[in-house]
Amino acid sequence: MGSARLTIDLNAIAANWQRLDRLSRCETGATVKADAYGLGAAQVVRKLAQAGARKFFIALAEEGATIRQALGNGPDIYVYSGHMAGDAQMLRNLALTPLINSAEQLARHLEALPGHPFGIQLDTGMNRLGMEPREWAAVRDIALEAGPRLIQSHLACSDEPDHLMNGQQADEFHAMTEGCAVPKSLAATGGILMGQAFHFDLTRPGIGLYGGAPFAEAYPVTQLALPVIQTRDVEPGEAVGYSATWIAGRPTRLATVAAGYADGILRHLSNRATLWAGDTPCPVVGRVSMDLITVDVSHLPTVPEALDLLGAHQGIDDLARAAGTIGYEILTSLGPRYRRRFEGLTA
Numbered sequence: 520m521g522s523a524r525l526t527i528d529l530n531a532i533a534a535n536w537q538r539l540d541r542l543s544r545c546e547t548g549a550t551v552k553a554d555a556y557g558l559g560a561a562q563v564v565r566k567l568a569q570a571g572a573r574k575f576f577i578a579l580a581e582e583g584a585t586i587r588q589a590l591g592n593g594p595d596i597y598v599y600s601g602h603m604a605g606d607a608q609m610l611r612n613l614a615l616t617p618l619i620n621s622a623e624q625l626a627r628h629l630e631a632l633p634g635h636p637f638g639i640q641l642d643t644g645m646n647r648l649g650m651e652p653r654e655w656a657a658v659r660d661i662a663l664e665a666g667p668r669l670i671q672s673h674l675a676c677s678d679e680p681d682h683l684m685n686g687q688q689a690d691e692f693h694a695m696t697e698g699c700a701v702p703k704s705l706a707a708t709g710g711i712l713m714g715q716a717f718h719f720d721l722t723r724p725g726i727g728l729y730g731g732a733p734f735a736e737a738y739p740v741t742q743l744a745l746p747v748i749q750t751r752d753v754e755p756g757e758a759v760g761y762s763a764t765w766i767a768g769r770p771t772r773l774a775t776v777a778a779g780y781a782d783g784i785l786r787h788l789s790n791r792a793t794l795w796a797g798d799t800p801c802p803v804v805g806r807v808s809m810d811l812i813t814v815d816v817s818h819l820p821t822v823p824e825a826l827d828l829l830g831a832h833q834g835i836d837d838l839a840r841a842a843g844t845i846g847y848e849i850l851t852s853l854g855p856r857y858r859r860r861f862e863g864l865t866a
């Protein structure tokens with residue numbers, strides 16, 4: 520088969536959740552937005568539910584159908600974007616809990632779905648989602664009267680533990696929620712690692728579950744093997760790939776593998792990335808094209824059937840560094856053409 524194989528280790532995801540759960544001095548949820556960071560939400564949430572997770576977080580109500588179907592009734596599914604116009608039916612039918620971001624969303628929710636569970640999202644300095652102090656002060660009594668299930672905010676700089684904003688946001692969160700007898704949540708992966716002062720009642724890790732920084736102790740989750748379609752020998756002076764950006768300086772054996780930027784292997788990795796033949800690194804030469812990558816395999820005694828882009832020697836953060844991005848973007852770019860194989864599927 521020509522398509523590349525992406526192996527997702529669900530046991531590693533469950534083990535990462537359990538480690539973050541032990542570090543969290545409170546309940547631990549799981550952020551599974553964007554199809555569980557591109558890995559496959561249905562399989563991931565079933566595994567996490569089996570590991571003990573009871574609260575799941577998604578970005579959009581539309582993402583809820585797959586997840587509710589996979590989880591069945593019972594676990595809570597929170598929606599970061601809150602209650603958008605037109606969402607009411609979906610929120611009700613799928614029993615999703617919107618995290619209300621504004622007075623406008625609060626009014627919409629209380630009018631369209633009175634009695635339906637909701638949470639509150641507060642802005643403590645990131646200026647992205649949630650109510651700011653003045654807006655919150657104006658609606659706080661009405662909101663608390665209606666019985667929110669959760670009040671949360673989000674840290675802007677938790678990948679930098681020494682950043683002053685972390686403490687400022689925690690202080691602001693305390694100030695804005697003073698006297699509210701409602702469970703509170705501030706920390707994602709980075710906040711869990713910063714310690715108990717950031718944990719409150721519930722944490723919401725995402726990237727750490729999937730093996731990414733800043734959770735340095737995470738078990739790796741992904742392996743990506745790109746099949747070799749063809750090999751060829753080029754002479755010194757011959758050019759390789761679009762725009763002839765690489766010229767052989769010596770006799771070179773090339774392998775052409777079946778994946779490219781259409782599969783999320785960013786074009787910025789041209790002449791930069793490394794693939795692995797078992798323990799042996801093999802440099803990408805020339806441009807990454809839409810469906811193909813060319814690799815220098817001159818030093819291999821035999822060319823294997825596939826070369827690894829992600830695996831034991833190169834994780835998502837290593838690849839992200841080479842691509843000038845973050846592990847989150849490497850994961851969520853993983854393409855739909857890969858044959859996804861899950862290890863540790865729940866029955």
Ligand SMILES: *Cc1c(COP(=O)(O)O)cnc(C)c1O
Pocket residue numbers: 550552599672673706707708709723724725726727
């Ligand atoms: C994505 C997200 C998370 C999870 O963050 P990680 O850094 O992946 O752990 C938690 N809360 C909110 C509001 C988010 O948008």
